[in-house]
Amino acid sequence: MGNDSSRSGGGDVSDLRPGLLEADDHKIRRILAVVDGAVDPAVNRALLDPLRPRLASLKPVRPLRFARLLFIPIDPLTVPARGWRPGNLTVPRPALAPIAKLVRAGLGDLAQAIDKMIDGRKVDAIQTITKAGEALWPRAAEVLAHAPMPADWAETGLPLTLYASLAASIAAVLRHAAQLRCIAQDEELGALETDNDAVDNIMANIAKEPELGCAMIAQLILLRSPHVARLLGRVAASGRTSEEKAALRKAMDRALEAVLSHMERDTGFVRDIVNGALAEVGGEVRRMTTLLRAIETEAAFAGHLPRLKAIRTKLDEVCQTRFTRGLTEGLVAPLAAGSRPVDGTAQTELEMCARDLRKLETAARKAGGPMTYDGLLLQAAEAVRSAANLSEMRRCRLIEIVSGPEAAESMYHKAIRDT
Amino acid sequence: MVVPFTTPVLGGTRVRLSGNRGLELIVHNPSGGRGVYVMPWTAITSFGRPTLHDKVLNTRMAFLERITPVTIREAARATAAEGLAGEAAMQAALTAIETDEGDRRFANHHLLLALIRQVNVVPRSSPAKTGSDLADLDARARQTLAWLAPRLGQPATWGVAALSSLGDTMASVGVTTSGDAGRTPRLAKRLHDTREDISDWIGTQSDGDRVAYARTICSVSDVTLTMTAGLLAQARSMTDDMVGLLRVWSADPDQVRRIIARPEWLLDGWEQICLVWNFAHDDAARRAALVEIAEYVPILPREVHEWTGYRSDLDDSLFEHRPILLNEDWRSGATVFDLIARNEQFRAHAI
Numbered sequence: 212m213g214n215d216s217s218r219s220g221g222g223d224v225s226d227l228r229p230g231l232l233e234a235d236d237h238k239i240r241r242i243l244a245v246v247d248g249a250v251d252p253a254v255n256r257a258l259l260d261p262l263r264p265r266l267a268s269l270k271p272v273r274p275l276r277f278a279r280l281l282f283i284p285i286d287p288l289t290v291p292a293r294g295w296r297p298g299n300l301t302v303p304r305p306a307l308a309p310i311a312k313l314v315r316a317g318l319g320d321l322a323q324a325i326d327k328m329i330d331g332r333k334v335d336a337i338q339t340i341t342k343a344g345e346a347l348w349p350r351a352a353e354v355l356a357h358a359p360m361p362a363d364w365a366e367t368g369l370p371l372t373l374y375a376s377l378a379a380s381i382a383a384v385l386r387h388a389a390q391l392r393c394i395a396q397d398e399e400l401g402a403l404e405t406d407n408d409a410v411d412n413i414m415a416n417i418a419k420e421p422e423l424g425c426a427m428i429a430q431l432i433l434l435r436s437p438h439v440a441r442l443l444g445r446v447a448a449s450g451r452t453s454e455e456k457a458a459l460r461k462a463m464d465r466a467l468e469a470v471l472s473h474m475e476r477d478t479g480f481v482r483d484i485v486n487g488a489l490a491e492v493g494g495e496v497r498r499m500t501t502l503l504r505a506i507e508t509e510a511a512f513a514g515h516l517p518r519l520k521a522i523r524t525k526l527d528e529v530c531q532t533r534f535t536r537g538l539t540e541g542l543v544a545p546l547a548a549g550s551r552p553v554d555g556t557a558q559t560e561l562e563m564c565a566r567d568l569r570k571l572e573t574a575a576r577k578a579g580g581p582m583t584y585d586g587l588l589l590q591a592a593e594a595v596r597s598a599a600n601l602s603e604m605r606r607c608r609l610i611e612i613v614s615g616p617e618a619a620e621s622m623y624h625k626a627i628r629d630t
Numbered sequence: 631m632v633v634p635f636t637t638p639v640l641g642g643t644r645v646r647l648s649g650n651r652g653l654e655l656i657v658h659n660p661s662g663g664r665g666v667y668v669m670p671w672t673a674i675t676s677f678g679r680p681t682l683h684d685k686v687l688n689t690r691m692a693f694l695e696r697i698t699p700v701t702i703r704e705a706a707r708a709t710a711a712e713g714l715a716g717e718a719a720m721q722a723a724l725t726a727i728e729t730d731e732g733d734r735r736f737a738n739h740h741l742l743l744a745l746i747r748q749v750n751v752v753p754r755s756s757p758a759k760t761g762s763d764l765a766d767l768d769a770r771a772r773q774t775l776a777w778l779a780p781r782l783g784q785p786a787t788w789g790v791a792a793l794s795s796l797g798d799t800m801a802s803v804g805v806t807t808s809g810d811a812g813r814t815p816r817l818a819k820r821l822h823d824t825r826e827d828i829s830d831w832i833g834t835q836s837d838g839d840r841v842a843y844a845r846t847i848c849s850v851s852d853v854t855l856t857m858t859a860g861l862l863a864q865a866r867s868m869t870d871d872m873v874g875l876l877r878v879w880s881a882d883p884d885q886v887r888r889i890i891a892r893p894e895w896l897l898d899g900w901e902q903i904c905l906v907w908n909f910a911h912d913d914a915a916r917r918a919a920l921v922e923i924a925e926y927v928p929i930l931p932r933e934v935h936e937w938t939g940y941r942s943d944l945d946d947s948l949f950e951h952r953p954i955l956l957n958e959d960w961r962s963g964a965t966v967f968d969l970i971a972r973n974e975q976f977r978a979h980a981i
Contacts, residue, residue, distance in 0.1 A: 338913065341913055393913075396914030400965075570967050573967075
C-alpha cells in the first residue's frame, strides 16, 4: 500500500474517501463500475478498502478476475488487516494480492486458460466459477503448498512468520474447495440431502492438513453448509492415531468457537442482515437458524448450548428490524405513494419484495418472535388492501403472498362477483 | 394428463376422470420416494396449500367434458390470462392465443391448396404463384368444395365449414415439415434441444447417481422423440389425400381428431421436464433438477404399441436407481416462495 499508484489524477484517492463513505448504495454501485474498469489494483484497494463492510452487505456483481476466482472459497474468512489477529481463523486481506501473484506465476499455461474461461464474466456466473474453480483451486493448492514466501510479502505489513502457516491453511481450503462449493450450493438450493460423496471427499486425508487449515474448512462448513455440521464429529473421528484425532477435535472446536464468537460480537452478523439486500438475507438467516439447530441437537456441541439463547435473541431482534424496514421501503411506501395505477413491471417488483419478506419471515420465525411477524404481515396485508392504485387481480396476487391463498381466494371470488 | 399447477408439492400431478365423472388427481409422493397418491381435489389440502392459480384452474377443469391435452392447456391458459400466475405468464397466455391463431391460418391455407391441387377441377384464372392471389384462391376453393361436397354425400355448404374445422384440428401438428408452425413440433424441438443439453452435461460429469438418472432421461426422451416423429408424419400424411381425408372427416371427425392428437398425448408432461431443466443454470441446480425430473418422466401411454407398433421395455427399467433424498424443508420451508415463482415462470415459457 506504500506506493504512489494510489494517487490518481494528481490527487490522493484518500481525498475521495469521506464522500465515498457517505454515498448511497446506488452511488457506490456506480463508483464500483468505474473502479472495476480501472487496471491499477493499488488504486482499487485504496478506494475500496474503507467500503468493504458496505460491499459485503451490498454484494455487488463485480467482474470475475483471476484473484477473485482464486479466493472465492475463502471469501467468508477474509477480513481487513485491522480486524485480523494472529491465531484467528481468518485471512487478512492484504495477504491476498501477493499470494494471487505467486499462485499465478506458478500455474504456467493454466493461468491463461483460466483467464480465457472467465473472460467477460462476473461473479454471478455460478457455473463458470464452478468449472474454472475446479480447474484452478487444486492446482493453486499445490503451488501454494510448495512456494516460498513472495518477495513483496513485507509490503503487506503482515508478520513474516505468518506466511508459512497462512499459505498452508489456504492451500488446505483450496484442495477441498470444489467439494465445499458443491455442498454449499446444495445447501443454498435446499432441494437435496447432503451429498455424502462430496463430504467423503472432504474428509479423505483431512487429517494430513495443518490444524489451522482443518479449522478453516470446518468453519466454512458451519457458515455455508450448516446441514452438514452434524458430520463434523465424523471429521474429528477420522484421524488414524489418537494424536490425529485430538488435533482434528481441536480444529473442530476452534471452528465452532470462531463462529459462535462472531455471532456474539456486537457487529457479528448484525451488519449483514440489517444492511444486506432483502433478497439475500432470507438465505443468510436460514443458514444461521439451521446452524443453531444443529448445535442444539448434536451431542458433541452440548457444551455450547448456554451461549445460544443470547445469539437467538439478537438474531430475532435484527431480523425483526430488517423485516420492518423491508416492509416499509418495499411494500407499504410504494403502495401508499403511487398516484398512477400499478403496471406490470411495478407489480412484479412488489411481488418480489413480498416474497423476499416471506422468505425472511419464514426463516426468522425459527429464531423466535412469531407473534411479531403475524402482526407485521397483517400490516402488509392492510397496505395491500387499502392501496388505491392496484387492480383487483394484482391485489389478489399480493394478498396471496403476504396472507396466503385462502385470503386471496376470498378476495378473488368477491372481485368476480362484483364485476 | 399433466396439469401445470404452480404449488410446488403438486409438481407433475396428473388428472383423470374418475368412474363417477369427477376428477381424480394423481400426485407424486411428496417425500420424493416412489409411488403416487390418487385423490380428489378436496383431499389436496392434506398435502399442502394450493396456490390461488391452482384452485381456479382446478375449478375450470371440473367443468370440462373431456380431459385432453388441448382442454387442459386451454383451461391453464385462461387461468394464466387472468394474471393468476403473474405478469409474465399473463402476457405469454395472450401471445399464445395469437400464435395458435397463426397456426390455424397456416393449416387452413395449406389444406386448401392441397385440396385444390388434388382435385384440380377449377383452372387458375392466371398463372400467378400459389397463394399470391387470394381472391382467385378463394373462388377456386369455393368451386372445388362445391364440386366435392355432393360427391361425399354432403350439402354444398358443408365444405367450407368442414375444411375450416379440419384446419383447426390439424393446426397443432404443423401440417408441413418446414417452418416452425404447430405446437407439437415446437414442443418436440424443445424436448430434442433439452435432451441434447442433458447429454452434453453428462459429458462434463463423473459417473454417479445423477449421471445415471440423466442417461435414463435421455433414453426415454429418445424413444419419445422417435415415436413422436412417426406419429407427426402419420398425421401430416393424411393431407396427401385431401379427398380421402374429407371423406373420413364427413363420416367420423373424431377418428381424425384422435390420430392428430396422438403426438400431443405422447409428449404430455415433457414440457414441464424441459422447463425444469432449462431453468437450472448450474451444476448444483441441475443435480436437483434431475431428481425432480425423475419424478415427472411420463409413462408411455398403453396405446403406443397400437399406434406405432413399438414395444418398449423402458417402463420396467425406469429409475431402478437408488433414490436421491430430498431435503426435508424443500417445497415447504422458505424455498417454497422461490419454487412458486419459478413454476409461474414455467407458465410464462410454456409453448
